[in-house]
Amino acid sequence: MELPKGLTYAVLFVFGLVLGSFLNVLIHRLSEERPWSEVLGGRSRCPSCGEKIAWYDNVPLLSFLILRGRCRRCGAPISLRYPLVELAGGLIPVLVYWKFHPFGWPTVLAYTLYGYLLLVLALVDWKTFTVPDELSVGGTLLGLVLSLLRRDLSFLESLSAAAAGFLLVVVLIYLYRKLRGVVPLGLGDAKVLALIGSFGGFWALYCALFAGSLLALLFFLPQILKSRSLQFAVPFVPFLAAGGFLGVFCRDLPIFV
Numbered sequence: 001m002e003l004p005k006g007l008t009y010a011v012l013f014v015f016g017l018v019l020g021s022f023l024n025v026l027i028h029r030l031s032e033e034r035p036w037s038e039v040l041g042g043r044s045r046c047p048s049c050g051e052k053i054a055w056y057d058n059v060p061l062l063s064f065l066i067l068r069g070r071c072r073r074c075g076a077p078i079s080l081r082y083p084l085v086e087l088a089g090g091l092i093p094v095l096v097y098w099k100f101h102p103f104g105w106p107t108v109l110a111y112t113l114y115g116y117l118l119l120v121l122a123l124v125d126w127k128t129f130t131v132p133d134e135l136s137v138g139g140t141l142l143g144l145v146l147s148l149l150r151r152d153l154s155f156l157e158s159l160s161a162a163a164a165g166f167l168l169v170v171v172l173i174y175l176y177r178k179l180r181g182v183v184p185l186g187l188g189d190a191k192v193l194a195l196i197g198s199f200g201g202f203w204a205l206y207c208a209l210f211a212g213s214l215l216a217l218l219f220f221l222p223q224i225l226k227s228r229s230l231q232f233a234v235p236f237v238p239f240l241a242a243g244g245f246l247g248v249f250c251r252d253l254p255i256f257v
Contacts, residue, residue: 012093017060019116020089024082026120031127036134048076060086081123088119099249106149111248113142114199118241121192125237131188136195143198153201161197165205166190185236192237196244207247212239 028047029039044053051073057063064083071078092115093108100107117139125131140162147158169190197205216239 008097009094012097013090016090016093016112017086018089020086021058021060023089023116023120024085027081027085027123027127030120030124030132030135033128033130046071046074046076049074060090085119085123089116092116092119095249100152103150103152106146107152110143110146110150110153110199113139113146114195114248115245117195118192118245121195122238122241125188125235129235131186131191131237133191136188136191139195140191140198143195147198153199157201158198161200161202161205162194163197164202165193165195165197165208168209169193189236189240192240196240200244200248203251204244204247207250208240208244211243211247212236212241213243215239215242 025044026039044058045051046053048071051071054072057067057072061083064078064086067078069078069080070076093112096111096115097108100111117135121131121135121139144155144158144162147153147155167190169185169187172185173187173190193205193208196208200207216234216236219239220234
């Protein structure tokens, strides 16, 4: 029996908030380059005092508001990233269901996981300039498997787009190194593009490259103008992720048809 649509949205939002709390754990521990045994195990602790966080202080969104954004024990401020990631965790499945429920639950599940993977990869890369293979490569394989269950994306397009995204960056790296002696992108970017292609196909790949490059240019334009140089390190995955995720929502807008 199908739930009323409003109740479905509410369940997805609450369930997503809980998953958003888990995404915060992944982001924090992967940014510290901990082994996966520690990433997935152990209680959450305050980054400042190391005190274990009680369950009632770990309720998504509510605990941050009740504690007024500070640790109960030491009073250290809690990063605004935590409630924002939790909120994103709740909104992603709601938005995905709103847009893609006519295609069935496999597509809703696929794009929800896609959003979560991109969110974690973006924030880890922003902090550390690294891309965990477990999420990028593992996510690509997951996207390929889920394409077998979907009605909106064939396995062939998923595989072809993933390969195209990876090979495009590899070719760019080779050409830039050969012609200019610099490396504009890293293999981490190639792996993220492969993930984007496996979940979203060629359209998402195009949006990740086009919109992602435009967003990066706009974001770093003040720094470019100030230094009058393009020779500085840029975490590009957050912009690829934003372009790739937004792209799957705007494919049928009139300006793109």
